[in-house]
Amino acid sequence: MNREISFYQYLTPEEQDLLDRSMQQVPCRKSQVVHRHGDSCVGLIFVRKGRLAFSILSEEGREITVFRIEKGESCILSAACVLQSLEFESHITAEVNSEIAILPAPTLSQLMNSNPDVERLVYKQAVIQYSGVLRTMQQIIFLSLEKRLATFLLEESQRRQSPSFSATHEQIARYIGSSREVVTRMLNQFAGRGIVSLGRGTVTVLDPEALEDVLM
Structure with a gap:
């Protein structure tokens, strides 16, 4: 099932084995917080079943959902520590009962450092998700x-x-x-x-x- 991850096909057999051994399977209940700002850097989150919501907090403490991660999609902004300065005061919750797989940040960083295709695709996805954040904020403002x-x-x-x-x-x-x-x-x-x-x-x-x- 890890083959569904966008950069899996670009990995060497050794890198695929590393990813397969590192992925952590985590069941999530509806409304469960998967990751919140201030937690240790979790890494890449891949949704195998269900749906997650990526939310940011306003200065008044209001929660704003800026994008959702559906089955077969992944969230890279949960690995902000790997992405150098792309960081938000945010948290990720399960909108429905879900099953996710987590690629820990150290393994993701190792793959990005050793494989240019992984780095390229990770940053491409980060830009897409970051654009979703900006689009939502523009709508709220304008x-x-x-x-x-x-x-x-x-x-x-x-x-x-x-x-x-x-x-x-x-x-x-x-x-x-x-x-x-x-x-x-x-x-x-x-x-x-x-x-x-x-x-x-x-x-x-x-x-x-x-x-x-x-x-x-």
Whole structure:
């Protein structure tokens, strides 16, 4: 299963053996904190099952989810100590019951030092995930709450390939940098306009064109 890691195919047989022996399998319960700022550098996290959320904290202590790591994806920003200056006051939690594999930071550093392809792909992934952080912060700074919510609803339905998806109001608030109470009020406004319908822990997008109009 380690072959799913982006740089595995570029490893020598000896390096593949090192990675296989070093990977640590860790089950995670829903809402379990996998890594938090201030912990020792964990290394690369690969999601075998489930979904993780990478969140940062505002100065007021508000949690903002800036990107998620799905099954078959990995998080490299959890190895900030290896990446020289790419560091955030952040933490990673399991959004659902998950199974992850961790490549410890010392092993990752060893592979990056010995194999230029590993270093290249690790930094490429770090840039992509760092861009996700910047994009979220730009939305919070420059977009109104209504537009941030509309953007989330459109992107989430596209990502799930379904107009209906599971998400609590608390989770949505973390995704768009708001509070649960404000999100609930705005979702109810959207529901009153026939744009969405709300269920227990679910949202269904009924009128994506209306959400597009919000973004105009």
